[in-house]
Structures are given as structure tokens and as C-alpha cells.
Amino acid sequence: MSAVEVRGLKKTFRLRRNKKELLMPWRPRRTTEALVGVDLKVERGELVALIGPNGAGKTTLLDVLATLVLPTSGTAYVEGYDVAHDAVEVRRRIGYVLTEERSFFWRLTVRDNLMFFAALQGLFGATARERIESVAESIGLVDQLAREFSALSAGQKQRVAIARGLLPDPPVLLFDEATRSLDPGRAERVRRVVRRLVDRDGKAVVFATHDLDEARDLSDRIVCMAKGSIACAGRFEDVEAEAMALFVEEAQSEDAELHALLSS
């Protein structure tokens, strides 16, 4: 059994009606396909980098795995549990590291924040405190536990987000652009922490990023996404050209849009 197994996953979102469409409510709503038949397998002790330009479907795929979004069709299993029908069991087995700094309580200390999220994961009292100390120790947060969350730097906040994901000691970790907005030094420290979780603790990690260098340095395997489907997959060396082409294509498309805008 794979840690993560996705087969033929599709997700179609209905778009909001514009003003003209509001006058014709009997017409079906327009849709956009965020995921188009995605297949993916991630084993324990493996780190898969999910790369692709903005809007490729990386976050939607992570949201489906984290049970925040229900797939339209296809299946997704985490440690053998179906994300659509066994959401609670899936949540017990994942740690979703969100990049949003806002997803914490800024007036509380780091420890109070982690105690609260530990309680949501079924860890209370002394057990929770021990777990928080242990996780904080492993990612260099011990000195920050008593500080108010609002007083932390961006890198420290990011490490608190990782600590939160690690609290229940899940076998599967999902990272959504975990190093975004970090300076190169701090981003490198975060990458080392993530890599160690795979090598030392045998976690299965899906790490979404649009930084090709990061994907190369960090991952065992990369999966490139474009327009909701898998464009290439394999070792970085084998798919580097295809991956690069995706970003070049995006850049050219943006250049064309910008040129048209400036011309008009």
C-alpha cells in the first residue's frame, strides 16, 4: 500500500455567475477544470516535489488530499483511506503545512497555539506538552515557544507551521509552497528540516513548489503539473527539460499578455 495513491482524479469547479449570467439563472454555470485525470503515487520515505506554474492545480491536489475539497471523480487514498469517504481517518494521517501565517492566533504564544492545535489532533495535557517540546527541539523552535506568535520572523512562523503539521506525527506530510516569502538562508533551513523528516523518520512528503532549483535539491522525484494534469514525472535529471519548458511557456504567455496590455 502506497502512502498516497491517486487515480484518475478530476476536479471541476463551477464559476461564479457574472452580471449578465445572473439575469439568466436557468443556464448552466460555466466551469473550469482544476484537475484533469491526475495519477500519483507516493511511498513512505519518499519526497515528491509537485511543480508547475501558477494555476497548474498543485494546491487543488493538496486540498483534495487534505480533504478540504471533494473530487468530482476519480479516487485518492491516503494510507489506504479514501479522502472522499474516510475524511476523519485521512486527517489523522496527514499534516498539512499551510504557508498562511494568518492561520495562527497572533495574540497567543507559540506554545499556546501548538497546544490548541494539538488538542484538535487529540493530544492533551502532559502528552501534548511533551510532543510540542519534542517537535520544537527537532526543528529548532524551543527558544521561541514562549514568544507571542506576532513577534516571530517570517522564517520562524514558517517553522511553527511545520511544527503544527508534525504534532500528530503523521506518516504523510503535505507542504504548499512552504518556502515562499522566505529569504534563501531560511528557505534552505526549512528544506533541510523537510529532507530529514523523509530520511530519518520515513515520512511521505508531497512538496508543492514553483521553484525548480528547490525541487531539484529537495526531491527524490518530481511531478510536473500544467493545466490540471500531469505533464511529466520522474527523476529531476530525466524531466528537467520538460519541466523547464512549462515555466518558459508560462513566462511567454505572461509576456504576450503584458505586451498586449501595454500596446492597448
Next chain:
Amino acid sequence: MRLLRLLWAFVVRDAKIAFSYRLQFFFQSASVLSLSITFFFLSLMMKGVEGGIVALDRYGGGYFGFVLVGIAFSTYLDAALRTFSASVRQAQITGTLEAMLTTSSPIGAMVFGSALYTLLFTTARVGLFLFLGVFMFGLRLHGEAWLGAVTVVALTVTATFALGIFAAGFIVLFKQGDPVSAAVNGLSWLLSGVLYPKEILPDWVQDVADLLPMTHTLEAVRLAILTGAPLADLMGAVTYLGGFSAVGIPVSLAWFSWAVKRARVAGSLASY
């Protein structure tokens, strides 16, 4: 046991956040005093006429006790309606909802837990209203009727929670523009007898007022603590509030679950 500890974690979180805004906490408590003083002087002004208000006779005859109980206990409705939808909305905006929803705790427990601190704080405010009424303004309360009052308040909490959870479902689906809170709160203030006895309203309006849980709450609590009416005399309110809760809680939870499922399909669970 796990559920209780989880709920306690919510109370601790919200208490710590509330105490970190010390000035707001102070003003929320101080407003009890200012409201009590305002209605005390209003009742002094009415001294000459309150004997002529027949509708007050049922509740002991004095306007101060009538209005203090009305103001104090109506805060349960206000708190329940606001706290569920506000806590969901705030969690959407701050991004904590997404983080909470990826944990293994049931969403119902999270929603209920988010309202607990407000419920406890509201209870403390109600206690402060009554304390000031008794020790500062000489109000006489019938402590022997506590069983009836507590029963009615407990059922009020469950009935208003049903409305609050229903309102939160709208927030999950539409983010803003929850119609339940505005309608129920507005109608309750107008018709339930918070500031004046509902008996002075036209008969057909009283029939509408009787549909609102707060009408039954205020009537029963006033009868209990202002006149000493025993639990047996409050059975009408107990039956209505109990029935409202028995139907309302499962319906509102089903509605909320459906709203969450719809939001998962739409991918809008954590968006704002």
C-alpha cells in the same frame, strides 16, 4: 472525555485571546453597569405610572426588575446568534478554519467549542446584571425558584444554539449575509418583551411573538425569579423550548453538515 478536553481547549484559547484585549474586556464588563444604571433611572421615571401597567402585575409589578431580567437574559440570544456565525467567519478570514479543518476533530465539536467561551462569558454577564440589581439597586429576587430558572436558561441555550448553528451554515455557504441572525434578533427585540411586556402588543402580534424562543424564556425566567413561580408553572415555556431544541438542534446540525459538504464540493470551505 476527549470531547470535554477538546471543548476546554477552545475555552482556554478564547479566554486567553479575550484577556489579551484588556480594554475591550473591561468595557464589555463595564457595559453591564452602565446599562443597569440607565434602566434603574428609567424605572425611577416610570415609578408614577408602572402601577397602572397591568401587564407588569404578572411579573411583580416593578419595571426595573422586568427590564433588567429582559436585558440580561436576552443576551443569550444575541450571543448565540452572533458567536457561531462570527467565529466561523473570523476563522475563514484569519485562515485558521483551513488549519482546523485538516485536523481529525469533528467539525461539530469545533463549531460548538468556538461558542463555549462566549456562552460562559454571557452567563457571567447575566450573573453580574443580577448581582448589581440586587446589591446596588435593591432588587428582590426569588432564589427559591432557581430550579425553574436554571431549567429554562439551559433550554434557552440549546434553542438559541440551534439558531446560531443554522446561521453559521449560511456563513459557510455564502460567507456574508446571514439572514437568520438579523431576522431572529430583530424580531426578538421587537416582540419578545425585552423592554416592554408583550401583552401590550396587539393580539395577532403576540401570536407571532409566541413563535420566538426568547418570548418564552423571558416570560418564564421573570415568573421564576421575580415572583417565585415553581417549575410546574413554567411547563409551557419548558415544553416549547425543549421541543424547539429537540427539533432545532438536529435540523441545524444537518443543515450545517450539508453546507460544509457543499463548500467542499465548491472548494470554498476556507475561502472568504
